[in-house]
Amino acid sequence: MAYSCRTYELHCNECGRSFGNQPLSACDVCLAPLEVHYDLEAIRPHVSRASIAAGPFNIWRYKALLPLPDGFEPDLPVGFTPLVRASSLGRRIGAEKLYIKNDAVCFPTLSFKDRVVSVALANAQAFGFTTVGCSSTGNLANAVAAQAARLGLKATILVPADLEPAKILNTLVYGARLVRVEGNYDHVNRLCTQIAEEYRWGLVNVNLRPYYAEGSKTVGYEIAEQLGWRLPDNIVCPMAGGSLIRKIRKAFKELIALGLVEEKPVRFFGAQATGCSPIAQSVKQGLDYIEPQRPNTIARSLAIGNPADGPAASKMIQDTGGYAEDVSDLEVVSGIQELAETEGIFTETAGGVTTAVTARLYAHGRITRDQVTVSVITGNGLKTTDALAGSYPTEQSIRPRLADFTAYIQQLEQVSEPELATVGAY
Ligand SMILES: *Cc1c(COP(=O)(O)O)cnc(C)c1O
Numbered sequence: 001m002a003y004s005c006r007t008y009e010l011h012c013n014e015c016g017r018s019f020g021n022q023p024l025s026a027c028d029v030c031l032a033p034l035e036v037h038y039d040l041e042a043i044r045p046h047v048s049r050a051s052i053a054a055g056p057f058n059i060w061r062y063k064a065l066l067p068l069p070d071g072f073e074p075d076l077p078v079g080f081t082p083l084v085r086a087s088s089l090g091r092r093i094g095a096e097k098l099y100i101k102n103d104a105v106c107f108p109t110l111s112f113k114d115r116v117v118s119v120a121l122a123n124a125q126a127f128g129f130t131t132v133g134c135s136s137t138g139n140l141a142n143a144v145a146a147q148a149a150r151l152g153l154k155a156t157i158l159v160p161a162d163l164e165p166a167k168i169l170n171t172l173v174y175g176a177r178l179v180r181v182e183g184n185y186d187h188v189n190r191l192c193t194q195i196a197e198e199y200r201w202g203l204v205n206v207n208l209r210p211y212y213a214e215g216s217k218t219v220g221y222e223i224a225e226q227l228g229w230r231l232p233d234n235i236v237c238p239m240a241g242g243s244l245i246r247k248i249r250k251a252f253k254e255l256i257a258l259g260l261v262e263e264k265p266v267r268f269f270g271a272q273a274t275g276c277s278p279i280a281q282s283v284k285q286g287l288d289y290i291e292p293q294r295p296n297t298i299a300r301s302l303a304i305g306n307p308a309d310g311p312a313a314s315k316m317i318q319d320t321g322g323y324a325e326d327v328s329d330l331e332v333v334s335g336i337q338e339l340a341e342t343e344g345i346f347t348e349t350a351g352g353v354t355t356a357v358t359a360r361l362y363a364h365g366r367i368t369r370d371q372v373t374v375s376v377i378t379g380n381g382l383k384t385t386d387a388l389a390g391s392y393p394t395e396q397s398i399r400p401r402l403a404d405f406t407a408y409i410q411q412l413e414q415v416s417e418p419e420l421a422t423v424g425a426y
């Protein structure tokens with residue numbers, strides 16, 4: 001079921017052996033993860049800033065840099081989300097050149113997982129799979145269910161049993177088969193690995209993982225293009241499996257190699273919730289391995305205790321001179337509120353993690369105020385409203401009379417303003 005393609009194929013990161021193109025995620029010799037390797041020399045004549053600018057306003061403008069089977073005709077306008085100058089948040093946390101990459105509004109299912117799934121399913125079809133699936137902490141489930149529906153593929157999706165209700169509903173509505181598994185994500189993922197051996201299914205983050213992961217590079221391409229074909233000084237990025245943060249770096253390196261941006265050092269900063277922070281702990285202790293954890297945090301989309309790309313992510317962050325931080329669940333909620341109150345962007349718990357970590361990195365002087373910094377917001381707040389339960393009083397109602405309204409407003413103004421959340425103060 002393999003296919004061949006001129007410009008890319010799977011390579012083992014450890015021993016360098018090549019595997020062509022097939023649904024396979026690890027080297028059978030050294031068990032290291034496989035990654036898509038490109039013949040950049042063959043690609044170079046076909047890409048320029050102008051050719052990309054002439055493309056559609058979605059991730060397919062970078063088609064030449066993605067592992068897409070010959071003849072693949074993309075028609076789902078995924079990605080190309082806004083890069084927003086965050087002046088208001090910046091004033092609060094002491095940042096002058098802070099940007100938000102806003103994948104809270106990614107099309108079609110409101111998280112950056114739409115990007116990875118579109119690349120994975122293009123390959124699933126080329127390999128001839130008619131059933132696809134994944135193990136998921138929520139957003140991936142939504143993205144696979146939606147895109148499988150559109151492509152007429154059957155979808156079977158496995159999630160931890162205690163997932164947020166909105167993420168469950170956002171999977172079922174597309175007609176996907178949902179399997180709730182007792183245990184945490186790591187149990188679900190282990191089961192999926194066994195399923196991939198037993199069933200002829202394309203599991204996007206298991207046997208299709210190398211292709212899936214490449215979709216994350218588009219976040220990096222977009223950031224560079226939206227900054228006017230320049231690289232930022234710093235990236236702050238949430239980490240679950242540790243894939244996205246690495247692929248943004250890979251995107252920048254490819255752009256440099258192809259002469260599309262000027263070379264410059266970019267530091268990478270990882271963000272996790274303290275209740276599941278194996279990669280952040282590894283970075284903080286300067287290790288090249290991960291101590292797996294048992295997740296316990298409201299940031300469920302980041303709750304992977306034994307991250308597949310954790311060791312590589314930790315090493316990459318340290319190599320770039322970056323750092324990683326982790327924040328408490330209380331700070332996650334403050335981070336959600338702070339981004340909403342300053343920039344009008346409602347993100348999910350993962351974005352609360354990233355915002356709180358960004359504030360702390362400035363507060364601790366790891367990022368200085370004049371550096372160009374992009375904080376990557378990866379998911380939408382409407383999916384995790386339960387994280388804010390109890391944060392706001394349910395308002396009483398008034399009669400439709402001006403006198404009642406005036407009395408009510410006066411009463412509100414007498415009540416002292418609740419103290420504003422200031423995540424930078426932690
Ligand atoms: C999956 C996910 C991440 C992390 O992705 P990895 O590539 O596994 O590190 C971050 N944010 C959100 C909202 C996600 O769903």
Ligand SMILES: [Zn+2]
Pocket residue numbers: 012013014015016017027028029030031032
């Ligand atoms: Zn190998």
